[in-house]
Amino acid sequence: MRNGSPNFVGREEELAEIHTKLQAGQGVIVCAVEGMGGVGKSELALQYATRYQQEYVARYWLSLREMGLAQAVLTMASPYLALPESMQAASLDEQAAWYWQNWLPQEGKVLVILDDVTDLKSIPKQARPLSERFQILVTTRKRKLSPQFSEITLGVISESEALELLGKMLGKPRVEKELTAAKEICEYLGYLPLGVELTGRYLQLDEDLRLSDYRQQLTIADESMDIQEDTGINAPRGVIAAFELSWKELSSNASKVAMMLGLFAPADIAWSLVEEVAPQLNFDAKDLQEGRKQLNNFYLIKAIDDERTRFAIHSLTRQFLQWKLAQEPETNRLFREAFVNSLLALAKQIPSSPTRDLIARVAPAILHLDMLSREMLGDIPNLEEDLYLPFVGIARFYEGQGFYALAEDPSQRCLKVTQELLGERHPYVATSIHNLAVLYRMQGRYKEAEPLFKQAIALSQELLGERHPSVAASLGNLAMLYRSQGRYKEAEPLFKQALALSQELLGERHPDVATGIHNLAMLYRSQGRYKEAEPLYKQAIVLKHELLGKRHPDVAAGINNLAMLYSLQRRYKEAEPLYKLALTMIKELLGDRHPDVATSLNNLAGLYDSQGRYEEAEPLYKQALSLKQELLGDRHPSVAGSLFNLAILHHKMQRHSEAMTEIQSAIQIYEQTLGIEHPHTKAAMSWLPSIWVALNNSNYRKTLSQYRDRISRFLLRLIRRNE
Structure with a gap:
């Protein structure tokens, strides 16, 4: 919370009125008469927060000039509070509502100052806290912003x-x-x-x-x-x-x-x-x-x-x-021009897998980059080359932290703006469509992603020719989508086509070629073709290590996937050190709260599970599940995968009631996102009968045991009575 000015004077009546209305459970809007600036709206809010700080267990200042309430809440709260399975929706507003409902500390009054609200759309009702313990103080330049708040107009001082x-x-x-x-x-x-x-x-x-x-x-x-x-x-x-x-x-x-x-x-x-x-x-x-x-x-x-x-x-x-x-x-x-070029240069530095150090370095620029993408596009010297950069930079910044919901707006605006300024048939339009499709794939929105991938491929081939790196990238990502859906026969020729095209156009020693080799290895692993997958994994790791350096997220991902291959082959002694190395690297490079961390935790837990080390596996599975739910939402296939893993583990540990709840949740998510014919759905459903039988046998034995205890107590009472 910021400190107020030591030169503050007057406004005693306004301060008292704000306090009275907030304590009565009313939200308060402080606005200027006739929208005048410089009357001290924000300063009054700060002074109120300082004067009455003993009334609140916590005080928060959210500046909303450049973002909506939901985005501000998610950005502030997500590093500290994980979304649980019970949170069903994935929209920003609903996620914000959940955070308010589970805010820490969970008791006591909390003051929330929403500063410089531009319009009611930026503070939708569904994104605001509903509990009366949250007292909302809004500052705005607009009169009559909302009838849901009590308005205090602030004029000049006497x-x-x-x-x-x-x-x-x-x-x-x-x-x-x-x-x-x-x-x-x-x-x-x-x-x-x-x-x-x-x-x-x-x-x-x-x-x-x-x-x-x-x-x-x-x-x-x-x-x-x-x-x-x-x-x-x-x-x-x-x-x-x-x-x-x-x-x-x-x-x-x-x-x-x-x-x-x-x-x-x-x-x-x-x-x-x-x-x-x-x-x-x-x-x-x-x-x-x-x-x-x-x-x-x-x-x-x-x-x-x-x-x-x-x-x-x-x-x-x-x-x-x-x-x-x-x-x-x-x-x-x-x-x-210099200002815009500087921000564009920063945007260029944000790769598709940014490290946490890079995220921390570019974070101060994101709101200013967002302003550029809304107000200063006309100042970009070369629209044909750089128009997409601010949008892609912002999207990658959020995607790199697993904040896919926040990445959606800049990705959608990028497509709209490139279409408006460059025309419907432009290579950057194809790139924007492709990037949006990738985002949808990462969110598990496969039905929305597939037609976009196909549209991007067709447009890229028309504009750039069939032999172009952008075409290869789109083909590879469509193949990734098919692999995620279990459509392996459709995925394999696309993976091979994308790899061959990248090798021809970029040479054998290029990061995109290494990615193509790695992706093909993943497909072979999914198909159980382990002998074909292993040399490809090793080749990709060596190539990425040489091209990108030892400490790179892609290198860590390759090591993690090679470890998974060893685990599937029961080569546990080889797999465990690789899993631990990958997890350490990923945390170091991407931070503790990232989808890749969840994947790595889940995989290490799977290794322990396969070895019968259930007590070591369970906390890792739970940690991975919690992280996936927070970052991906509750209805994501990857979340279903973690629930499935926990269900099988609990089944092995004779905790059949927990296993039944988890397997049912996993099946429901799989059916909704992947369909009933997907291998993951079928695999989860195949376990349902054995868990059901085990659960009912357990209940039968428990009931029989209780019945025997009752008979014994009854006979004992008879014996004592006869004595």
């Missing part, structure tokens, strides 16, 4: 409060010495808290400047500015004049840094991201340091952590900086 704020910053003696000038300044600023604070900071930095002289400078600045009605700055002219005076105090380098910062999304700005953009504009470390210091001194930016690694820019300040940049057309063009 003259006395404005003077008090100025006095806090300058000291009362300085204000009282020139009280008339101080009153005129506050009036000229429209009693807007942001304007008063901006002015106070300016006067703090120049202790010799008389308030009356500053008042005169405001007038001169106001009269000298050519402010049009469509300037986009939602503030009184006096406040814009205050911005202008601070602007004039900046050095040339600092003003350029400021204009660059105005291009970022209205979200937290990591200074490391600024350092990524700076070289594009020929800013060196000294320029950035000077700019950050001056902008922070004049309150044009605000540090939001003690280390000064993250900064925030007020929406009005951002509008002013963008207006300044727009006044210099050539500079505007160069800055926007």
